[in-house]
Amino acid sequence: MSLSVDIAHTFGDFSLQVTFQAEGGITALFGRSGAGKTSVINAVAGLLRPDQGRITLSGETLFDGDTQTFLPSAKRRLGYVFQDARLFPHLSVRDNLTFGSRYAPPTAPGPSLEDVLSLLGLRDLLDRAPGRLSGGEKQRVALGRALLSKPRMLLMDEPLASLDAPRKQEILPYLERLRDGPLGLPILYVSHAVDEVARLADTLVLLGNGRVQAQGPLYEVMADPAAVPLLGVREAGAVIEAEVIQHAADGLSRLRISGGDLLLPGVQADPGARVRLRVLAQDVMLSVKRPDGLSAVNILPVKIETVHQGEGPGAAIALRAGQDRLLARVTRRAVAELQLAPGMGCFAIIKATSVAPGSIGR
């Protein structure tokens, strides 16, 4: 399965020109509002006809501006989960869920109603009307409805944006199960929330001003200093994979990454599990000597890969700790005073409290 998008579209004085590939797993399309994310996903879904370009899915042409090919939405077999759920108000949850089943080819692979009910915890809602569901429940039904149309790929346009934090936490595990579960459905996920992207995505496409600014595997793009301004200086930071070693009695858990061990609070996963850590660049300090007498417990020997001077007073430093990449944000003055340069070895101090429980998952 591979989605290939190469389109150009103009509305008013906004021009969109986007090229990217999405393979398996979750491909996140990240950008601020107005970056053109929704237009891209709508073009993939067939709800927007771009001025020119090509969109193909596993070799099948969905859109080709040169040959005037435009496969209508109904024939694309892409499950779309909208930000605003868009459940049919006159149908029960059950009838919403099964709405698209009859249009899928009988031989198409896909989950059964039973599978979806247990995956999304919808069994008790079946006979309810959409008007009597909470926001999180609506989104779960919308997701189930898309899955039951047996799509070749899922398209999700900010499915969590209209939900408050607890409702988000309610949905995220379902999305993770979808990613890691037996369905193995590729997902194109539009979002402007870095935490969601860091937690869910395998591949990241950064969109800004209607153009692709960076794309690649999540771990690489998140650790790329050039991506800092696109993600926002407060949100930027590397995502690394860690193995849970043990939980200590004082509430801290030992996690192992390739460059050493970290002690972190609030880790829920069992020992042996692999989790994702998001280490914010602003929570990483650098020291040229191994520090002594600090309250921070996480100190990793690292090697500086690049120093990226931005326009402001800050600089983003790409670091390597074993096989993993980290990102630190320091001041330009510190770069000068410590004479930070590529190839130099130093120590990264990571505040133990800087990893929120919500950003750990797998």
Place this chain on the structure above:
Amino acid sequence: MSIDAAAWDALRLSLWVACFATLIAVPLALWIAWLLARRDFPGKATLNALVHLPLVLPPVVTGYLLLVAFGRNAPLGRALDSLGLTLAFHWSGAVLAAIIMSFPLMVRAMRLAIEAVDPKLEEAAATLGAPGWAVFGRVTLPLIQPGILAGAVMGFAKAMGEFGATITFVANIPGQTQTLPSAIWAALQIPGGEGQAIAMVLMACAVAVGAVALSEALARRVARRISGA
């Protein structure tokens, strides 16, 4: 006071004409309303104007134009006549007049209802694989039921009360083309006919009240079902 058989005949004919006209006009009006609400095509403005014409023309003029088009000596009327369908001075002509006069009201109500349906729901249905007709049948149609009902009731009432175009097109032949309004008018022309007129006025009121009550009850049921609550 006894009510003339002619009055009962007029009531029966009016109900028959109004029901028939409503049944024919509803699907047609729905189609036109959908075209006007959801499609762009050349001649859309003209179609819209044409549909609304009977609303602004004097009914007598509409009746006269029908006579010109469908009279026995008009080409169209002759052609239909040879197929066994006589319209002028025949109850079926009253049905045609009722359809044309009630059409703008029906189209209006249904068009507003269709425009009130969020196109995003129709988009969602399409992404689930539903072809165009299924989107209409499974999403749009159920959601506009109140509008269809309102249009049908208004059209029915208009058909029951239609007078000018009907009397011009099909005249006022008791037992054949004399509808309730025509019969009331005729009774008022005869000295001492007020009694019959009042009886028929009461009939008209009863039908109107009955239709409104029925539509209210239906509307409540439909609204409960589609409100999503």
